[in-house]
Amino acid sequence: MISSVTFEKSTWANTPHKFEAGTPAIVETLGLGAAIRWVESIGFDAIEAHEQALTTYALEKLATVPGLRVVGAPKQRGGVISFTMADVHPHDIATLLDRNGIAVRAGQHCAEPLMRRLGLHATTRASFGVYTDTNDIDALAETLVRIRDFFV
Amino acid sequence: MNSLAQDLYDRQIVERARNPLHAGDLPEPDLQGEGRNPLCGDRTRLDIALQGHHISQIRHRTRGCALCTAAADMLAERLSGCSVEEARAVGARFSAMLVAQDAPAQTIVQGAEEQRNDPLEGMPSLGVMEPLTAVRFHKARIRCVELPWVALKEALAHVRV
Known part of the structure; x- marks a missing residue:
C-alpha cells in the first residue's frame, strides 16, 4: 500500500x-x-459413503475394460484409482478421455521413486468427488474401451 | 473414438507408434543423445551414424506415448541423409510450427509480397513429420513430440559445422 x-x-x-x-x-x-x-450441509459421512460406493462401482466397471490393470489393492481406498492399460500410454489415454469430457491425471504423479518401485513408467489416475455419479464412471469405462480399440 | 482422435492422432502417427520403422540401436554410433521428460517418465535415446557432415543413419529407443514414439521415428526417417546443418534447420522449422498461431492456410490468392515475408521461406520441408503439426493445438502434448529433438540437440551439441 x-x-x-x-x-x-x-x-x-x-x-x-x-x-x-x-x-x-x-x-x-x-x-x-x-x-x-x-x-x-451434505455432511462428511454422506460424502464418504458416496465416494466409497462410487469407488466400489468403478473397480467393478474398470475390471471389464480389456488390458486395464488397477494399481494397488489396499484394504481401504479413497475415491482415487490409478491404472495402466497394456500397449497404451497414459498420456494418450488422458488426451482422449479429455476429448470426451473426462479429466484425469497422467504421468508419474510427482512420485518417480514409487513408480520405479512398482516397475511402472507412468499411470493414469481417475478420482471421484461428491459431484461425480455412476454415469460418469460408465462414461469413463466405455471411453477406455474405445481408446483401447483405437490404439491396439 | 475415431471422431475424438481424428485431428491429433493421424493414422500415420498411430501406425508409427505401433510399428516403428527405425527403432533400435546402432552398433557403433558416432553420436548419441537422450531426452527425458521427468513429468511423465518418457525417454528417447538416439544413435546417429555420420558420414562426413551427413547423417547416414539414425536409430531411436523410445519409452513414451504414441506421439513421442511417432515423433522419434519420423525424425529418424526425415533426417537420414541430411547434413547436420539441414537437420538443425528441419528442427528449427518444426519448433516454429509448434508455436505457430492458428494462421489461415496459405491460399493461392496471397500476393507475392506476402510470400516474400514468409519466415518459413527457404526452410526445409517437414516431409514425413507433417502429421505431427496437429499437436500445436494441444499445448499439453507439445513436449511429447519435442522430446526426440531434445535428444538430437544433445547429440549434435559438440558437432561444429
Missing part, C-alpha cells in the same frame, strides 16, 4: 501495510465460505 503517489515520486505506507498489494481476495473469501457451507 502506498502513502502518497505523484508523477515525481511515491512513498509507502508503514510495514506491514506497505507489503499488502491491491484489493484483498474478497470474492474468493466469500466463495470459500459458500463452499464450506455447502459441504457441511
Whole structure:
C-alpha cells in the first residue's frame, strides 16, 4: 500500500501495510465460505459413503475394460484409482478421455521413486468427488474401451 | 473414438507408434543423445551414424506415448541423409510450427509480397513429420513430440559445422 503517489515520486505506507498489494481476495473469501457451507450441509459421512460406493462401482466397471490393470489393492481406498492399460500410454489415454469430457491425471504423479518401485513408467489416475455419479464412471469405462480399440 | 482422435492422432502417427520403422540401436554410433521428460517418465535415446557432415543413419529407443514414439521415428526417417546443418534447420522449422498461431492456410490468392515475408521461406520441408503439426493445438502434448529433438540437440551439441 502506498502513502502518497505523484508523477515525481511515491512513498509507502508503514510495514506491514506497505507489503499488502491491491484489493484483498474478497470474492474468493466469500466463495470459500459458500463452499464450506455447502459441504457441511451434505455432511462428511454422506460424502464418504458416496465416494466409497462410487469407488466400489468403478473397480467393478474398470475390471471389464480389456488390458486395464488397477494399481494397488489396499484394504481401504479413497475415491482415487490409478491404472495402466497394456500397449497404451497414459498420456494418450488422458488426451482422449479429455476429448470426451473426462479429466484425469497422467504421468508419474510427482512420485518417480514409487513408480520405479512398482516397475511402472507412468499411470493414469481417475478420482471421484461428491459431484461425480455412476454415469460418469460408465462414461469413463466405455471411453477406455474405445481408446483401447483405437490404439491396439 | 475415431471422431475424438481424428485431428491429433493421424493414422500415420498411430501406425508409427505401433510399428516403428527405425527403432533400435546402432552398433557403433558416432553420436548419441537422450531426452527425458521427468513429468511423465518418457525417454528417447538416439544413435546417429555420420558420414562426413551427413547423417547416414539414425536409430531411436523410445519409452513414451504414441506421439513421442511417432515423433522419434519420423525424425529418424526425415533426417537420414541430411547434413547436420539441414537437420538443425528441419528442427528449427518444426519448433516454429509448434508455436505457430492458428494462421489461415496459405491460399493461392496471397500476393507475392506476402510470400516474400514468409519466415518459413527457404526452410526445409517437414516431409514425413507433417502429421505431427496437429499437436500445436494441444499445448499439453507439445513436449511429447519435442522430446526426440531434445535428444538430437544433445547429440549434435559438440558437432561444429
